[in-house]
Amino acid sequence: MYLNTGCYINTDASVTCQSGPGKLGGVFRDHEGSWTLGYTKDLLHVDAHEREDEEPLLPRSAKSDEVPQPKEGEGPQPKEGEGPQPKEGEGSQPKEAVETVNDGENQQPEDPQTYRFTWKIENFSRINVKKLYSRPFAVGGYNWRILIFPDGNNVDDLSMYLDAADSATLPYGWSRYSQFSLSVVDQIQNTYSIRRETQHLFNARDSDWGFTSFMPLAELYDQKRGYLVDGMCIIQAEVSVGKLVGYLSYYSKKETGFVGLQNQGATCYMNSLLQTLYHIPYFRKAVYRMPTMENDMPSASIPLALQSLFYKLQYSDNSVATKELTKSFGWNSYDSFMQHDVQELNRVLCEKLEEKMKGTAVEGTIQELFEGCIMNYIECINVDYKSTREESFYDLQLDVKGCSDVYASFDKYVEVECLDGDNKYHAEQHGLQDAKKGALFINFPPVLQLHLKRFEYDSTRHATKINDLYEFPLQLDLDRENGKYLSPEADKSVRNLYKLHSVLVHTGGTHGGHYYAFIRPTLSDQWYKFDDAIVTKEDAKRVLEEHGVEEELPQTNAYMLVYIRESDKEKIMCTVDQKDIAEHLRARSKREQEDKEQKKKEKSEAHLYTIIKVAHDEDLRRQIGKDIYFDLVDFEKVKSFRIQKQTLFTVFKEEISKEFGVPVQFQRYWLWAKRQNHTYRPNRILTHLGESQTVGQLKEVSNKVQNTVLKLFLEVELGMELNPLSPPGKSKDDILLFFKLYDPEKEDMRYVGRLFVKGIGKPIEILGKLNEMAGYDPDQEIELYEEIKFEPVVMCDNIDEKTTFQSSQLEDGDIVCFQKFLTAESRQQFRYPDVPSFLEYVHDRLVVHFRSLDTPKEEGFCYEMSRINTYDEVVARVAQQLRLDDPSKIRLTSHNCYSQQPNPQPIKYQGVNLIDMLLHYNQTSDILYYEVLDIPLPELQCLKTLKVAFHDATKDEVVIHTIRLPKQSTVGDVFKNLMKKVELSHPATELRLLEVFNHKIYKIFPTTEKIENINDEYWTLRAEEIPEEEKNLGPHDCLIHVYHFNKEASQSQMQIQHFGEPFLLVIRVNETLAEVKVRVKKKLQVPDEEFAKWKFAFVSLNCLEYLEDLEILSSRLQRRGVCHAWEHYLGLEHADGAPKKTHAAHKPPPIVLSPSSTELEIPNIQGDLTASSGIVCLILVPGASVSDMVDV
Secondary structure: OOOOOOEEEOOOOOEEEOOOOOOOOOEEEOOOOOEEEOOEOOOEEOOOOOOOOOOOEEOOOOOOOOOOOOOOOOOOOOOOOOOOOOOOOOOOOOHHHOOEOOOOOOOOOOOOOEEEEEEEEOOHHHOOOOOEEOOOEEEOOEEEEEEEEOOOOOOOEEEEEEEEOOHHHOOOOOEEEEEEEEEEOOOOOHHHOEEEEEEEEEEOOOOEEEEEEEEEHHHHOOOOOOOOEOOEEEEEEEEEEOOHHHHHHOOHHHHHOOOOEOOOOOOHHHHHHHHHHHOOHHHHHHHHOOOOOOOOOHHHOHHHHHHHHHHHHHHOOOOEOOHHHHHHHOOOOOHHHOEOOHHHHHHHHHHHHHHHHOOOOOOOHHHHHHOEEEEEEEEEOOOOOEEEEEEEEOOEEEEOOOOOEHHHHHHHHOOOEEEOHHHOEEOHHHOEEOEEEEEEEEEOOOEEEEEEEOEEEOOOOOEEEOOOOOEOOOEEEOOHHHHOOEOOOOOOOOOOEEEEEEEEEEEEOOOOEEEEEEEOOOOOOOEEEEEOOEEEEEOHHHHHOOOOOOOOOOEEEEEEEEEEEHHHHHHHOOOOOHHHOOHHHHHHHHHHHHHHHHHHHHHHOHHHEEEEEEEEHHHHHHHEOOOEOOOOOOHHHOEEEEEEOOOEHHHHHHHHHHHHOOOHHHOEEEEEEEEOOOOEEEEEEOOHHHHOOEHHHHHHHHOOOOOOEEEEEEEOEEOOOOOEEOOOOOOOOEEEEEEEEEEOOOOEEEEEEEEEEEOOOOHHHHHHHHHHHHOOOOOOOEEEEEEEEOOOOOEEEEOOOOOOOOOOOOOOOEEEEEEEOOOHHHHOOOOOOOHHHHHHHHHHEEEEEEEEOOOOOOOOEEEEEEOOOEHHHHHHHHHHHHOOOOHHHEEEEEEEOOOOEEOOOOOOOOOOEHHHHHEEOOEEOOEEEEEEOOOOHHHHOOEEEEEEEEEEOOOOEEEEEEEEEEOOOEHHHHHHHHHOOOOOOOOOOOEEEEEEEOOEEEEEEOOOOEHHHOOOOOOEEEEEEOOHHHHOOOOOOEEEEEEEEEEEEEOOEEEEEEEEEEEEEEEOOOOEHHHHHHHHHHHHOOOHHHHOOOEEEEEEOOEEEEOOOOOEHHHOOOOOOOEOOOOEEEEEEOOOOOOOOOOOOOOOOOOEEOOOOOOEEOOOOOOOOOOOOOOOOEEOOOOOOHHHOEEO
């Protein structure tokens, strides 16, 4: 829903990210092969708080190491509007930080339906509480307040939400609907204020709603901006309370015949695009005809997910969910709260469908519908020479700025540029010539998609939305003025007359907004507005008003136009009915609808029913030692009953009798309870009085908090022949204990039964019975332990067999584990000789998959290990598998859960356990990568390894050398090491080390600099000989940076794009550009014909001035020490296409983004890179995913 303009889309559909609210990455696949898109981290948060279902907490005996604490909500609470208070020791909130409201701005009328609330927070940076509330304010008869997390809600962004202030005191089942916006005011320039808007149905579970990543904290605290002025931050909330009855009762299908798409959080842009594509019937029919299998899962198949979505849009009566489709994209729920770009999604979706359609009956459909062709040309004026290049397109980007309508944009698109003067064109055998450059259309597609360039960026990449008035006609004639847009090769028999089919609208500014679509599905005069789940009728006048007007932000503008050619209308607007849809898709949709109706019915009747889960001895025998080891039972795997609340419990017992074959008179029930230490145990017997109640009454009495499930333990006593008996009487002194048996030889634990014991009795009195239950000899000596808890650590204490059960603090529901007694000598035979060590092992064990770092995609081997294993213990197991004598030569690297690749940096082995190695941010992996080193890891970690690219002046080649030296070494030591590996032009030659990034030189390292501080992970370290001419600089000579560049159009701006290898050059006093050119040409060995096309410019802070041959360069340059800063340089403008020279080893293999996985294959590049070669740089930030890559 929200457009992050910190990123922009290039003409080739790649993505470039700049500073702003988030990052946007490229297109990649997840580990299952599903494709996914990069995204901006602009998160609309469902709820600011974590919630979980609670059970009644019963205090545990004093032996538990936990002290009972009051539950949230108990004890003294802050007054309404005060917000949370800091914990003791955290410091108090400064008085100045409490919100101070300008009464003039917040004079509130009685019960307004729309209201703007202003919250002024003084000394914002001094706030030291995690979250802060504003005072409450009333809108529409409801109380609201703003909730902020000043340091971010687990993110590096300001988090901000609208909260229902009185949610804790509202009656059960309350709800309220609101459309609202939240803003941080720029107090210096109001147009830069950040405003985000959304809508929500507030209720008891979702009582707050807003934005976890409202804006980056770095931007908030930027002193150049006006978000904090004299320590004050101004936040505004504009809240509009809608009529809930109207909101819930509107029925799109009944009113319009169409249904909408549900918004997952920030997917309105996707919903608008999907509705547009769906309402192109020829496209929809092609999607239906794509071959899919009955057993496919929509969440893992883009074609099936899209087929299912289209089917539901066509035949459903209610709005349709898009989760299956986004899952097939490879998105998780987090991604669905990210804003993607409409154009990018459109291109990638069509490319994926085009790929899936290959080899099927619908192959070529995408090209047939959307593909047009442009002819780019350069034609000489004075000689007979013309260069042309054809280029296909699926959509066109049209300029809005400076254009009044679509025709003006097309005029600009085909505008002719004159190449003359210093900008002449080099025409092969004709040399430099005056020429004209332009583009014409060879053909237009039947479905013409026009993306309007509403956003532009200045030199600092600050985004501005263009809200200029821009008109688009219902009928578009691209044959106007004798086919001025068409090339001579175009087929003039095709009439390029188009009718407007749909308009995608963006409302909002650069920091936030919303998408919806106007569509006329049959090209009739009736238009419809598709706004997420709501579809309404609209007239043509309203559609054509979406031009954009020159008012304050936010604005509402057309962002994408779709036209359909009239001559293809009958074919494209065809009929799509049941016969076009695969039988398995219809059957699947029918089943899904039936399941949905059943769940809907159950949900609507849920208040009439109680869910009862009944566990008995057989469940314990089946689960303990297989599915579980701790506690007694997993209630997810026991029999569940759905019983009407008014049913008497005695009647329910009859159903149990039929299900389990236990007569009613032999059944006795225990209620379960969650103890303070978070274990579940049968707590008390259900009395005859309790059994006389209804199941609904029983649930309310047994559960102290709202819980939909009643959990019971069915106690059944069995006789010698396993026939049921009447339950034994239970006195106040009787204790029900459950027993587990442990076998250290088999490393196995199982449930063996339960017993009633007397509180004043002693364990020694039941040893014979326990031996009988275990199948041991009557006189077998055994050890007893009580299983107390298992989270966060295992607590299992030895039981003294001569102390009473009461003194050992055993009570109903407690678990006793026992085993054969082992001598100290016999204990040495077993890995886990006793119950505590075995339970700790089970608690800590993990299966770890090890892969070679050289082949990270290939499966390796796996081991079962403990999460507390040390680094040395882990590598010892790996060395054993690899049959390696020295485990210290193995180095481990952790797994990146987001990119599904190895992390860039290896694990530091000191003081780390296995669980730490597997943890990546808040996710735990089960994969580790290993590599075998040539020296032990402890030695290696005392060394610094650098990869240095040496530019060999004698052979004119580049070779990458690995230098490994002690961390305290200097750059001078690097040179000494390097000189042993390379051939120098002269023994006395001096070297220098440069830091190169993005084809610029950022640093020349002094020889005394310690290498410990040098980072070669993201930058290139380049070593080279210092030319003799630089050693004899005159007092007025300069050493300047020289960079290769060309210019590319981006969002209506000409951007300087650097490429190739930068270098340093001496500029002599009074030396002209013509003289410098001679030296540059000789240095780079550029052919005459090619060099004639080059232009020279002085570039300062991205502003360039072209130079003349007779110009004295030294007069342009201001001396700044030894060399000029990288922002001021001599630029060489030319095409990035110079021939490559011979490589020292082999041609560098390409960098590959695998089509079947997210693994990024980055080869080691060894060889020659010429001064004008293009080098691709990828910045992989530690812990970042492929979606976080920055395209340099």
